[in-house]
Amino acid sequence: MLALMQRTRVHTVHMMVDEASGLRAIIAIHAGRALPAIGGCRYLAYPDDDAALNDAIALAETMSYKAALAGLPFNGGKAVILRGPHVQDRGRLFEALGRFIDSLQGRYIAAVDSGTTPMDMDCVAHATCHVTSTTQAGDPSANTALGVFEGIRSTAMARLGSDNLEGLRVAIQGLGQVGYSLGEHLHAAGAELLVSDTDPARVQLAVERLNARPIVSDSLPTTPCDIFAPCAYGGILDPKTVAQLRCAAVAGSANAQLTGLDAADQLESRGILYAPDYVINAGGLIQVALQYQGIGTQGIAEHLGGIGRRLTDIFAHAQATHHSPARIAQAMAERMILA
Ligand code: NAD
Numbered sequence: 001m002l003a004l005m006q007r008t009r010v011h012t013v014h015m016m017v018d019e020a021s022g023l024r025a026i027i028a029i030h031a032g033r034a035l036p037a038i039g040g041c042r043y044l045a046y047p048d049d050d051a052a053l054n055d056a057i058a059l060a061e062t063m064s065y066k067a068a069l070a071g072l073p074f075n076g077g078k079a080v081i082l083r084g085p086h087v088q089d090r091g092r093l094f095e096a097l098g099r100f101i102d103s104l105q106g107r108y109i110a111a112v113d114s115g116t117t118p119m120d121m122d123c124v125a126h127a128t129c130h131v132t133s134t135t136q137a138g139d140p141s142a143n144t145a146l147g148v149f150e151g152i153r154s155t156a157m158a159r160l161g162s163d164n165l166e167g168l169r170v171a172i173q174g175l176g177q178v179g180y181s182l183g184e185h186l187h188a189a190g191a192e193l194l195v196s197d198t199d200p201a202r203v204q205l206a207v208e209r210l211n212a213r214p215i216v217s218d219s220l221p222t223t224p225c226d227i228f229a230p231c232a233y234g235g236i237l238d239p240k241t242v243a244q245l246r247c248a249a250v251a252g253s254a255n256a257q258l259t260g261l262d263a264a265d266q267l268e269s270r271g272i273l274y275a276p277d278y279v280i281n282a283g284g285l286i287q288v289a290l291q292y293q294g295i296g297t298q299g300i301a302e303h304l305g306g307i308g309r310r311l312t313d314i315f316a317h318a319q320a321t322h323h324s325p326a327r328i329a330q331a332m333a334e335r336m337i338l339a
Pocket of ligand 1: 114140141142144173174175176177178179196197198199202217231232233234253255281282284285
C-alpha cells in the first residue's frame, strides 16, 4: 500500500471503524497542493478491504488532477465507505461518516459519488460543515452533463472541424443521471442518439423523448458513430475494445475510462481523439467546489465554460507533439500541482 501511495503521491490515508453505526470507511488525501482536499464519497460493496483502499488512493490522485485542470483551489481527496450486506440505519451511518470527516478539521470536504445521494450528505451535514451537495445545494450531475456537452463540442471542433452537432451520431453508453441529461442537451442541439443501458426503462425513456435508437449494451462501443460517450462505468477503454471502436472520438463522463496510458496511445494511433475523462467530467466538481466557496449560479456557469477551453488547449498540444491528449492532460496537471 505504501508503494501505491508513493506512486500516486497520496500522502495520507485515514480509516475509521464505528461499531455502533456499522461504518467502515477510508479517506485518502493527495499530497498535491497545500489546500483542502475535495472529492466524492463512494458507498459500494468491494471484494475486500484492499480493493477499497486501492480505489480511494487512485481516485484521490485523479481528483487532484481534475481540480488542478479545472482551475479550482482544491487538492484531491476521496472517501470510500465499504457497503456491508446489511445496513441497519443509513442515516446513522452517514452521521458517523460526518464525525469522521469533522475529525479531519477541514482537510477533506465531502460530496456525493457512486452509491451516495444528497440526502446522505444531509446526514453528513448533521455532524460537520465540511460537506457539499446536500439536498439544499443540489445534485451536481446536471452540471457534469453540461460540462460533457460543452466538451463534446470542443472535441467535435478539434476532430471534425465544426462544433455544430446537428446530425452528428453520438453513442451514449449509460443513461443515468449524467448520460440522460447529456442526451437531452445533444438532442436539443440536433444530434442523432444511439443509446444503451442495462435498465430497459432508461432506454425506453430516451427512445420516446429523445428520439434515440436503442443498441444492445455490449454492441454500443463497436457501433459506427461520430462520438462514443461512455457514461456508465470505468475501464471501458481497454486494448481489446479500443481495437474495435468505430468512432472518430471518445468523449464521455465515466471516471477512469482508460485501463492505462497504453490504451490512450492506441486510440491516438487509430486516429480516435480522446477527451480525458477528468477534464471533460469536471462540471460536478466545479459546482460543489464553488458552492463551498459561496459562489453562486452565475459564477458556476462562467467557470463551466472553461472545460471546453481547457480541452481545446489539450487537443492543440496533443496535435503539435503527436502525443495522446491523456498524456498531455496528465503532464499539465502534474506541472500545475508541483508549481
Ligand atoms: P448513474 O449510476 O446515475 O448512471 C449509470 C448508468 O449506467 C445507469 O443507468 C446504469 O443502468 C447504466 N449502466 C450500467 N452498466 C451499463 C452497461 N454495461 N451498459 C450500459 N449502461 C450501463 O451514474 P451517473 O451519476 O450518471 O455517472 C455516470 C458516470 O459518470 C460514472 O462513471 C460516474 O463515476 C461518472 N461521473 C459522474 C459525475 C456526476 O456528477 N454524477 C461526475 C463525474 C463523473
